[in-house]
Amino acid sequence: MDAIVDKYHTDQERTSYSRLLKVAIPMVIQGLMFSVMLLVDRIFVGNYDVMYLAAASTAGGLATAFGFFTGETVGFANNIVAQYYGAKRKNMLAAPVWAGLFLASIFAVLLVITLPLTQKIFEFSFFGHEEALIKAEQVYFRYIILMYAVMLFQRALLSYFIGIGQTYKMMIVMVAGNLSNILFDWLLIFGVGPFPEMGIAGAGLASLISAVVSLLIAIWFFVDAKRVQEDMLRPRFQPEIIKRLFLLGLPAGLQVGLEMLGFTVMQMFLGKISTAALAASAVSFGLQNIVYSPTTSVANAGAILIGQERGALRMHNFRLILRKVMIIGSVYSLLMLFIMWRFPEQLITIFDSGDSADPELLAETKHIARYFLLITGLWLVPDVFFNTYMQTLKALGDSRFISITMIIMVFALITLPAVFLSGIDAAWPKYVIYGMTIIYVIILWIIFGLRYRSGKWKDNHVID
Template sequence: MKQNSNYKTKLNQNESENFNENTAPQENLTNDNKVSFNTIIKITYPMIISMFSMNIMIFIDRAFVAKFNLTEFAATMPASNLATTIGSIFSGIIGYCAVLISQYYGAKRFNKCSSTIWQGIYLSLIFSILLLVTSPFTSGIFKLMGHSGNLLNYEVQFFYFIMVANSIQLFQTTFSCFYRAIGNTKIIMHVGIISNISNILLDWLLISGNLGFPKLGGIKGSGLATVISCIIGLLLYGILLNKGIYKKQFSIFSNKQFNKDLCFKLLRFGIPAGIQTFVSMGYYSFLLLIIGKTSEFNLSCANIAFTIEGISVLPVIGLATAVSVIVGHERGAKKTDTIIDIVKKSAIIGSVFSFIIIFIYNVFPETLISIFNNGEDAAKFLLINNYTVTLVKITSIWILFDTLQIIISNVLRSIGDTKFMMKIFTIIPFLFYILLPYALCNVLKLSLLWIWIDLFIYTLLMLSLVLVRLLKGKWKSINVI
């Protein structure tokens, strides 16, 4: 990918001249020639804890809904994934604020960091309006896929709740990008824990009507809890941004004017990243719709297996996100020789975590699955348990490969290799998430087990592609800032 020559020459000279070392926010986390394990862990562990708290929240949230009503539970994952898919192209663009800010931070161009935040806020406002206006039309996808009855009604209801939550989270993403990009991941951890605890508490109060609260049921109670917890998180981020240290060192409120060049940069690199996120989430959502078309039983098994998989995926995403920040600092400081070493060390950390998860999945699968038992239909849940155990064990096989793929993919995106990532994540998942699953389950009428085998092969292939791309080093010619 060739960088536009305008971006090579339009450096903000005033910014460099006005920079005062005494007001530098903090030393870059990567001042040494090599980045140590300690450095990676220092910036990574708050992100892992934050993601793990989100994982626990989602796990408990789904368990609350499952215990209330299994049909409502079956509706939650297709609805939430479709809503998240539609919003993901916008969140992918906004999320690229972290890449720009981390590289500007590594280059010590701090005014650009704060200006990028405001461009993210302006774009979030536009995108959130688009999400809300189009939601009555996009909700028709469930009916188009052949869903009907109570399942369809619950899916549409939950879809609307998550679309509202996604609109709020666009602004959350902008703020969290700033804290993440400057290495202050503890703030993200604290806000995430508070928001997720709030969500769990509100689930308990609203789904079953505890402590005198109205009994809203699984879909309405969980949906409203999600929206309120998102608002809490957004308010916390906004309050913390008003601290004097950020106003003084980054001139947060002095750089709020619209910046055409920065917005264009966000769109130029962010749109491919957003499209990649969109198609990845979209394929996953359609996979669930394909599974749901076979039977409610298969959908319940898949929902449980994928929810359990989240125990491993979200913390790994936290690790990969934090590592991409370190890589961004290095790239901004023009220290590209350390990047491969960072990837190796983060891969070792991720592998250790993966082996722990593999052990849990193979030794305690029934315990994990039993959390979703509402106790009302023992015979039905016994069948679900017996089938889902096999799915969970197959999932454990691809955990390690998926961990490495996620880390390398995030590193490539953080360097600006978004067009390549968009291409492979648009083409290959279409085969493994749409065509093959549809043929296996709806044409050949094979069991759900074959989709899990299909996903295992997919994980190996994607890891091979991103690893080859990283080692070839074409990303070294990409200059984001």
């Protein structure tokens, strides 16, 4: 079986809903499972102690900023694979994977050896977090950083399958890991049976175990791929491919990592206002992840197809692929907007076990979270267009422009308002801080839409 056989003989077939959904559905399932895992993690931790819910949000967010920076840099390999696949250059499909493994090794070491320094961020006095909250944040942060160090190798191995459109293998890897995370969350947070009761440390350890499970399955798929890609297991550290992956992947990693960092800083300053505001943002972001994960996955699937079409020099197919991605995303987002606006109390209640150690804190958290959810609903639809254009530009090698733009926007619209408004002693600043996300998404939708229409990405070369 030849991995380069073109199953689609006409442009209509190549831009069809069926082709898009074949790539997208496994990614949607994987994304939903990851979001469910995060949600269950927050629910278990929140039911154990509301303060731990706040700690998991900030510590998990900061660790994810580092993890996404390194992971997206390594993961850019799937865009290179996609273009080689579209160009029918089978002899080059393994090279980006090995380049990814090389960078994964370097980044994993850096994440681990800098842990003693990075975990001290939570001690910074201007965040104003209580000592008990800081200790909980640091414990969870350590485990999640180790999880992301392991996941780097998984990202590199899966880049081959994502690039050639076999996203169902990525789905299997991630679903197995996420299910193991949910199981060990329950066992280790609460101490079920012979397992120790570890609280927030148990949540972190469960995440690390799930990363190891996912990596083992990814290795198995990688070894099995030798049947169709003869040179897959032959190490190919080509300096030119490594350099290209680093130069194109680093801006993509910076963009995702710094965006996540900006939102985490925003949450940490919400924690300066009150623990309830921080916990409410954890509730809202936890629900938000599961709500908009499918639209992100469909946008990523569209970007894979566009990468393949770019490699085949069929740029005229971009418009139809983009239109179908946006139609699917918009219909779904409007449905989710209705649910979030119609049933906010019911959604928030899933974080409440009914026996909280601090009923007053829980009541205030639920009150604030209701309004945060209403705000989230407002940016769901514009986020579809922003995400679709962003993922497309990234697949076409325009990651430097994306990175610069988003770093500026995160700083100006997310971080700075949080820094200045958190010092105001009033009820409204937390809602304005969170509400800036609406302006952020709309402005980026406009900027990236105009960038795509300008055609400046045509000068970028992801492959030689």
